[in-house]
Amino acid sequence: MGTTLTAKGAATRQRIIQGAATLIQDQGISSTSLDDIAARTQTGKSQLFHYFPEGKTALLVAVAEFEAASILADQQPYLSNLTSWDAWQDWRNRVVERYEAQGRQCRLGVLTTQLGPASAASEKIAADLQAEWERLLLEGIQGMQQSGHIRPSVDAAAAAAALIAGIYGGVLILLASGSAYHLASALDVGIASLRGH
Amino acid sequence: MGTTLTAKGAATRQRIIQGAATLIQDQGISSTSLDDIAARTQTGKSQLFHYFPEGKTALLVAVAEFEAASILADQQPYLSNLTSWDAWQDWRNRVVERYEAQGRQCRLGVLTTQLGPASAASEKIAADLQAEWERLLLEGIQGMQQSGHIRPSVDAAAAAAALIAGIYGGVLILLASGSAYHLASALDVGIASLRGH
DNA sequence: GTGATAATGTACTGGTGAGTCCAATGACCA
DNA sequence: TGGTCATTGGACTCACCAGTACATTATCAC
Structure with a gap:
């Protein structure tokens, strides 16, 4: 650089x-060498170290940033406008559709299971993403409480945490099984519980 | 052998x-070499290949089996006797306590994020574990429906899938953050939704 | 006890992959 | 147009690691 x-x-x-x-995404982090990356991107090792002087770790951090940025962007504008039950349903559908389409190559799965554990910096990127995601859900829930759609007795923080856990687990299972059923069920149950059904 | x-x-x-x-558990699969394992277990490479002639992959499969076996055992007898709300609460407490104690070294996290992706055989072990776990939850829910504790209109399969997703996601977040808050929230919300609160 | 076989120790090989070195080429600016 | 610096290419080093070869010691069956 x-x-x-x-x-x-x-x-x-x-x-x-x-x-x-x-x-x-295709072959996992442990099977991806710098030579692979160089071949794939029509470069050489000298370029890799030219642009990422700190080596492979720094490159992987850049990849993690790239993936993290697209995960929330993929859910917009829905995620920032959870102001009605229809909006919640639209967001839920967007998430399920996106991850069903991505299948085993889904970005969140790669970020949490491949890139995250690779270095402390990547772990922080994954943690920040999760915190921001959860914050947006919490805002949505609190907004719905203020507008009277959700009872005030609902623990908004716990509900947001449970939704996030369901999404992360659903994606983890998607990685192993290829099916988004668990993801969809977690979202449906989580939202139904907010609605008080 | x-x-x-x-x-x-x-x-x-x-x-x-x-x-x-x-x-x-301590240092991740990618930083664990056969030499490390030999040193740790007061053996040598010749023993490793003596007992696991197919090499490292076979050893890791054996480790995955070992971990998987203890995960369900850890939840017994609670997991197989989900016949009252008190029993559900006891099971929930056992899970949260265990995973809080294990922290980042938790077996399920290691199995799903480290061992599972390592080989097709390990992935199957992880998938079988998940299926069995989910089956036991489903049995519990259906039993509670038959005894009239849960409304028949509840989709038992979806509820079990949502619980599993919440647990897996909670554990995934536990791995990154060290906190079991998401795991506990997912279980609480999932059980509350079964109770119809 | 003795022979067969399991268990263990040690030295080695071959391959792979991260990171380095240096030379060559290309682009921009004075 | 000439000089400087970014960009690129390719060969090279060094360490690590899975797996092998072979010799030695312990254990069990008879």
Whole structure:
């Protein structure tokens, strides 16, 4: 990375990150070598270390950032507008559809099981993502309480935590089984419990 | 393993499995080499290959089996006797206590995120465990429906799947954060939803 | 006890993968 | 146009690790 970065350099760097992300999704982090990434992105090891002087760990952190950024973006604008039961249902459908489509290559699964454990920095990225996601759900629940859709006696923080746990577990099972049934069930039960059914 | 196994040999084999399990819990599968396992278990590489002629993969499968067996056993007798709300609460408390105590070294987390992805055989062990666990929960829910504690309109399969997803996600978050709050919340919300609160 | 076989110790091999070195090429700016 | 620095290519080193070969010691059956 020297000091500055030309347009061409920035493009190469981005190509490396995305190529690495794809390889990790396809074959797992432990089977993805720097040589693989170089071959996939039409670069060489010298470029990899040129753009990521701290080596593989730094590259993986960049990949984790890239994945994390897209996970919340994928759920917008629904996730930030959970102001009616229809909106909750729309968000739920978006999540299930997205993860059903991604299947075993889903970004959240890769982030939590492959990239997260790889380094402390990546673990923090995964933790920050989870915290932000949970915060948005909590906001949605509290807003629904203020508008009278959800009873005040509901523990909003616990409900948000339970939803997040259900999503993460559903995705974990999706990774192993390829089925989004558990994810969908967790969301349905969680939302039904908010509605007081 | 040759053909037979003396008492001494069986003990050594078991020591290898447990030592490997501990190392993987402590430092992750990718940082655990056969040399590490040999050193830890006061053996040598020749023993490792003597008892696991198919090599590291077979050893890891044995570790996965060992971990999986203890996960359900840890929840007994509660898990097989979910016949009253008190029993459900006892089971919930047992799970939360156990995982809080295990913290980041929890067996289920290791099995799903470290061992499971390592080979198809280990993945099957993890999948079988999940299926069995879910079956026991389903039995509990259906029994409670028959005894009139849970309304017949509740989708028992979906409720069991949601509980499993919450547990798996709670454990995943426990691995990253060290906190069992999400696990506890998921169980509380899931059980409350069964009770119709 | 003795022979067969299980259990263990040690030294080695071959491959792989992260990271380095240095030379060459290309782009931008004075 | 010439110089500087970013960019790229390719060969190389070094460490680690799974797996092997072979020799030695302990154990069990008869």
